[in-house]
Structure formats: C-alpha cells, structure tokens
Amino acid sequence: MNAQEAMAKPVRHSRTAMWRRQHAWCLRDSLRQLARRPFGTALTIVVMGLALALPLAFYLLLVNVQHLATALGDSQSVNVFLKTDVVADAAEKLATTLRARADVGTVTVRTPRQGIEELAAMQGFGDAVKSLPDNPLPFMLLIEPRAGTGRAQVEHMVAAVRAMPGVDLVQDNGQWRARLDALIAVGQRVTLLLAVLLGAAAVLVIGNTVRLDIRSRANEIIVQQLIGASAGFVRRPYLYEGAWYGLAAGLVAVLLVLLLEAVLAAPVRDLVASYTGRLHFGGLSWATLAAGWVIAVVLGWLGALVASSRHLLYPRS
Amino acid sequence: MIRFDSVSKRYPEGREALIDVSFKVEAGEMLFVTGHSGAGKTTLLKLIALIERPSGGAIEVHGRDLARVRHRGIPRLRRDIGMVFQDHRLLMDRSAADNVALPLVIAGIPHEERGKRVRGALEKVGLAGRGKDAPAGLSTGEQQRVGIARAIVARPALIIADEPTGNLDPQLSEEIMQLFVSLRQTGSTILIASHDLALLKRMKQRVVVLDHGHLIDDVPGSEVA
Secondary structure, three states, rough: HHHHHHHHHHHHHHHHHHHHHHHHHHHHHHHHHHHHHHHHHHHHHHHHHHHHHHHHHHHHHHHHHHHHHHOOOOOOEEEEEOOOOOHHHHHHHHHHHHOOOEEEEEEEOOOOHHHHHHHOOOOOHHHHOOOOOOOOOOEEEEEEEOOOOOHHHHHHHHHHHHHHOOOOEEHHHHHHHHHHHHHHHHHHHHHHHHHHHHHHHHHHHHHHHHHHHHHHHHHHHHHHHHOOOOOHHHHHHHHHHHHHHHHHHHHHHHHHHHHHHHHHHHHHHHHHHOOOOOOOOOOOOHHHHHHHHHHHHHHEEEEHHHHHHHOOOOOOO | EEEEEEEEEEOOOEEEEEEEEEEEEEOOOOOEEEEEOOOHHHHHHHHHHHOOOOOEEEEEOOOEEEEOHHHHHHHHHHHHHEOOOOOOOOOOOOOOHHHOOOOOOOOOOHHHHHHHHHHHHHHOOOOOOOOOOOHOOOOOHHHHHHHHHHHHOOOOOOEEOOOOOOOOOOOHHHHHHHHHHHHHHHEEEEEEEOOOOHHHHHHOOOEEEEEEEEEEEEEOHOOOO
C-alpha cells in the first residue's frame, strides 16, 4: 500500500469499538507514564499502602477482640455463690424459688464437687487443687435470664437475689460483657474514623501526585485539545493512573496486614493457650481483604478525579 | 467550505484583532492569509478552530454555523481540521510515529490501520522510515514535516497552518510550502497564515491581506505577482 492509498481509504468504525480502543490506549499510556518515574511511583504507592494498612490493622485487632468476647460467652448469665453452710436441699429450694420468677429462664445448681473438678481441669490449677485438704467451694446457682430480658430487668433481678438469705456473692456476667461491648463499640468508631481520615489522606496523596503530573504534561494536554481530544479522552490517562496507584497500594496494604497476621499469630496463640485454650487468633477474611483492595482502587481513582477536575481546565471558547 | 460574514473579534483587554472581515473559501481551495505582525492572521485561524469565539458576525465551516457549536462539540469540529503550528507542538518524549498517530488514537482508529496511515502520512511528507526517530533527533524542517503529517493523517477536509515556515530558512520554507501545494491534490482545503510575502508570490495562490484587523485585499492566485 503506497502513501496515496493509505491516506485515501475510508473505513467506518463502531462507536463502542472506538471507545474501547481509546480506553486501551489511555490505559497503556498511564502505565507508560508511571514507568517513566519508577522511584516516585514506588514512593507514592508505599505511602498510600501504609496509610491504608493502618485501618486494616486496627480492624484486625478489633475482629480478634470480638472473637475473644464471643469465646468468653455472650449471655447475661448470673453466678450466685451461696454461703458455705448452705446444704444441697437449701440450694435446690433457692433454685426453685428463683425459677418461679418471670425474668428467670433457667437455674442450674452446681455442686461444690462439680466446681472443684472444673477448677482442677483448668490449666495451672490441677496441682493447687490436689494440695487442698478439703473442698472449700460452696454451692453455686447459674441463672440464665429469660430470653429478651433487658439489661435493667437483669440488674433488678440481681439486686433481689443479693438480698435473699443464704446468698454470699452474686456475679453479674452481663455487666462486664456490657463494658466490653462498649469498648468494642469505641474501637469500631476509632477504626472507622481512622479509615476515613487515612482514606482522605490517600486521596490527597494521589491527587497531589496527579496534579504534578498534569502540570508536567501541560504541553501534551494542550496539543491533545487542539487536535480534537474530548475532555474525557484528556482526563482518562490520569484516572487510570490514580486507579493503578490504588491497585498497587491496596496490594501493599493487604500484604502488610498478612505479614502482621503471620508475625503476631504464634505469640498470641501461645498467650491465649495459657488461659483456657478456647481462644484463637484469627486473620481477616479474604472477602475483607478484597474489599480493602477494591476501596484502595476507588480511592486512587477518586484522588485522580479530584485533581483532574480541578487542574485540567479545558479552554472555554 | 469557509465563510466569514462581517466577523469581528475584540479581546477582553480591548484590542480589536479583526474588524468586519468577510470572505469565502471554496472546498479544495488553497488560501494564504498575510499581513504584518498583529494584523489578525492568527486570530482568524483561531476563530475557525474555535480556539476563540468572534465578538460579532458569523462564521461557517463545512456548512456549520460555528455560533451553534457548543463547548462539548468543539473536539468533534477540531477532529475535522488538521492544524499545523509554527512551533510544531510535537511531544518530545514520543517518537515521530507516535506524534503522527495521536489524531488517529483520539479518533479511536484500530492499531493496524493506524500503523498503515501513519506510514502513509510520513511517506507523503518525505519521512518514510523515520517513524521511530525521536523529534529531538530530527532537524527543524523534519520536525515541521512531522507536524504536517500529524495534521493530514486523519484526512481532514480542512488544513490550517499558522506560520508553518516561520522558523525555517528560505529553502526549507519553499519545500514546506510545496508540500502544502501537493496536499491540495488530495482535495483538502488549505488555509495558511504567513507574513513571508516573497514566498507567497512564488506560490501563485489566492492571498487575503489583513491590516490592523481589516481585510484590505483579496488577490486571486492568477493575479499574484
């Protein structure tokens, strides 16, 4: 094909195909621009990755505290320790009285023998229990409030039980659980706040990087506009650039969190094993990590969108 | 193809760049716009490409009233115009072929066809086989040829050039102008702003003369001497 033929042959193309080809070019162009300055690109990715890893790490901590709370029981159960001189019949009578209350679901009588066996089974207590001359434990009543009973009603019931004859000590398990739940709620807020603040920081980091890139490519932008590039075409490489930053930074953040999990898993497992052995250190789910990654891409794209909206000023005529 | 009807352009600072200018250019015609520096040549070209809007009068390009072209429609209008600049406006970090290909990329032309057309355009301006060269490795005249190849590669019906020989020596200027004359054979309408009167006389094409924004003369090619 000679120059004349190459220049003269008209070909029609569908709009969708044209649009797809424009995107493919802009995508490649954005990668080319990032590869042109590897150090700056890597620095931006690491900074954004660290910013995104921090809320993920907090979330990891929170998830494990929630695991801990779940493992320790989530009921509003009440432990009633009777005086040591209360015998089995009296304990059963007290249990029957309590079962008659509207706010009580179940009452289980635990004998001193059951109590000492349970204590002996717990790690670290076996030898101590063996060395005791006799069983010092009293009868205990384990009260489970009726389902749907509110916290105020439980507290009212606890006060009534405390006043009953033969009762030595009442342990309201729901109280510490309520405190733990409140602490977890605070943790969730802090994590959310941190995620929002660091997410905004990531948007600003990418926005500033893209702004500098737009400034350094001002001539190219003008040429593109003069030869007929639409506003979308001019902006597209920068949006892709932001998304690439987000993709890479998201990967860095996910890898950092996985590293954190790997580093902490063994010592935390040893720590919890020294207690009941019922607890475990759990990592973030793959769905959570994938969501974090997607959010990172969106944040990168958003940063580029903000910068290009503000700094890609198309000449008005 | 192009119709200026009592067109005026006053810039915001108050300078009158064009005053009551009227002329017509037929399809396939080649027209030189000349005049001293500040006469309004560049403004006239800017109005055609909608880089500026007129303060008064009407402009028609390809049968379209430019006053009716909204901001969003400007890129489409410009894709139908090949523009050549005095300073080439090449992207120095891309090869000559990549520069020439840019209008085709913007138009979404497939890669294979793009390659063929870029090679064809470079061949037409005498730069066959130089596509991989960086603009910095080309002479000023070759850079201008790359600029012209970029302007013609999308086969626009209209080519406008603002002082395309402004930075070139007389021999190169003549070569570039001859190149424009040869492009006319493809059927394109060509509008060139130039202040080089001696060169225009040798080209023997229609010349419109501007002076302080006024169109003072419109000389047919046969009468240029």
